[in-house]
Amino acid sequence: MxxxxxxxxxxxxxxxxxxxxxxxxxxxxxxxxxxxxxxxxxxAGTSMAAPHVSGVVGLMRARNPALTASQVKQILVKTAKPIPCTNCGAGMVNAFGAVQASTFTLSITCESTGGGGYACTSSPTGLGPWTATWQGVLNAAVNPAQANNPATTHGTCTVNTQARVRATSPTRSAAR
Known part of the structure; x- marks a missing residue:
């Protein structure tokens, strides 16, 4: 090609x-x-590939301006469609896949476990890995053994009050 x-x-x-x-x-x-x-x-060749890939990177950065160059490269390689070609890199750029993968969304669900306890779970999609440190913010304390588990945490909260727990990541945070 x-x-x-x-x-x-x-x-x-x-x-x-x-x-x-x-x-x-x-x-x-x-x-x-x-x-x-x-x-x-x-x-064909790099003179045609470069503007197409640059356009995809622009769409990715429009969706997530915090993307680093390393993350952009990782996403482009991970989402590329393999093609039967020698020395053609990771394959054909997949604009839809790359733009979709450039977004990070996080859903956190916390529920009372009764008797002044709670449990929270996180459901991340998109860029990974998701790392977190959980903190009790309002009427809640995090079990120290679960403070650095990004998938789930549990602890105690004051009965019959609104409680708040925060998951903080080096680049992302969400509170529930």
């Missing part, structure tokens, strides 16, 4: 029998000797 960009078929351009390949992406084109209107041709 790469290295053949110069042989891409012309579409709506003056006929050129040397331009026959139909691989790659259709893009606008003005033949070198032509000064008139644009036509189209098939292009």
């Amino acid at each position: 790469n290295g053949q960009a110069g042989n891409g078929a012309l579409i709506g351009c003056p006929t050129d029998p040397t331009q026959t390949g139909t691989h790659g992406v259709v893009s606008t084109w003005i033949p070198y000797e032509q000064t008139g209107p644009q036509c189209h041709r098939h292009w």
Whole structure:
């Protein structure tokens, strides 16, 4: 796929029998000797991949501006669709998958266990891993053995009062 960009078929351009390949992406084109209107041709290689991947990264960052370069790369590689090609990287960029994976959502559910106790569970989706430190904020105390368990925590709370527990992550936090 790469290295053949110069042989891409012309579409709506003056006929050129040397331009026959139909691989790659259709893009606008003005033949070198032509000064008139644009036509189209098939292009492939990094010169076509770079703007497409950059556009996907822009969509990812629009959805989650806190993404680091390392996270962006990890998501692009993880969501790429494998293709039968040698030396083509992780595969074909998957815009939908990459944008979906760039979001982190967290749902925390806490319920009374009776007698002044509570239990909380977290349900993260998207970027991982999710790490947390749980803290009692209002009328609640976290069991020290569960303070660093991102999946669940439990502890005690004052009976018949509103209680609040916070899960704090280095980059994310949620309170319930």
